[in-house]
Amino acid sequence: MKKLLTAIFTMASTTCALAQETTSSPLEISGSVDTYFKYDFAKNPLNAKTSFVTDHNSVSLGMIDIALKKKTGKASFVGELSFGPRGQSQSIPDAAAGGSSFNIQNLYVNYDFTDEFSMTAGYMGTFIGYEVISPVGNFNYSTSYLFTNGPFQNAGIKATYKFSDKVSLMAGVFNDWNVYSATRGVSAVGGQLMVAPVEGWTAYINALSGAGFGGYGTIVDLTTSYQITEKFKLGLNAANYDIKDSSVPGSYAGAALYPQYAVADAVTIGLRGEYFKVKAAGAVPETAFTAVTLTANIKSGGLTFIPEVRLDHNSDKPFFNKSGAAAPNGGQFSLAAVYAF
């Protein structure tokens, strides 16, 4: 025990001493842990058509997520790993390990050539869309159809130029979606224009074209949020994805609106209203979902309780009722606990 403590203090002292002599920032450690209970109104887990929150009548695990970041001078790295269903088998790029391995959320290096210009290379959370894998980054615990059907992560090299605090532009080349190494070469180009027209309002116009889900395709996406008052925030996500080969299913279009209102210091209530259309492809007909999700975030320190009611509709009856017959509506209640550190 004595040796262990000595070692810890020596390491800590060394880090402090080094920090004083160089321009490096301390090592940042952050992460989250989440767990949930979900009850499907038709008692059927297959009614969940979007990512995560899959189990019915079960206290289930999300994931434990651990992120490290370090900056020395102009260079920095981020490494973020997650373990658990949300970060493993449900996060796609784990097929080779049968869904039993961990998932890398971020693993990249960055270099700030100037205050305005930086370059980043590695595996990163996608720049497309409003929602993310980490439950800390989302207001709603369940996810949208737009999130589920879009890319989760992109490996690539990107350059970002910041014209001012109100405008920046990113451009890069990427592998196909959600893979640690390219299966079809570095085959996609992407870009992001960020504009902040007024204080509190930020909009991202994104495009990614190349190898993706269902072959080669192009996705165009608008992600924006506006903190209109201290209590009221409005978010919007709209996207269109077209696969080059129109006979391959998977092309989609949709929009989701996210109004949120803080009813107290620690309590915010929010709604997600979404329309999502899977486009017709070959013999597969078009089908459309609408979904309304009512969510509350109740915060106490690092802990957030997220009670949520979600109702989905599709006239083509992809859902199931209590007797197992096809139904146009699905519904669920969930209660999640997310701790961020």
Place this chain on the structure above:
Amino acid sequence: MKYILFCFLAISSVTLSAQQKQFSKDDNGKFIYYQVVDSQLLNKDTLLQRVKSFVNVVYKKSMAQQTVTDSSVLAKGTMVIDKTILVAGHPSGEVSYNFVFEARQGKYRFWLTDMLFIPYQRDRYGNFVPATTIGVPLERTPGKLGAGAWKDILSSAYNKVEKFGDEFKKYLATNKLDKTKKKAETISTKKW
């Protein structure tokens, strides 16, 4: 076992001493960090020059000079509040503030006030960024659920402001030209 006990006592002492420090309030009921410093050796012009250098050079990334007179400097600034566990941690938010400096012959005073807190959240790339653009006054009374976290924020903010104040006083008391000359000195190993 003794070592574990020692560690816990040491950490508890640091925590307790951090909790004891808190902001005073000004005439308007706002938190203020206020310092009056005797400075007999430096005249007003030298002080002002050093303050401008501190704001526009040393803290150029986080402070913006607003107005300057022959005896005062007003600036706005932000400072990042860290959530630290021993030597590792991460930014948990930032505090914006108004900075006022006034000089008289033989002494000067400065204060930080109008402090607003903006929490940080981790973005999709693992970086900590402001969660909102609208800051919350540090003087607010938090609800029961957020009371513990708010206490930590106040404590961290005070420590950061105090550190800033110490650095400011040290900078004003230091002649930068002497320091530069000292740095340029070389050591010869030929004679000893």
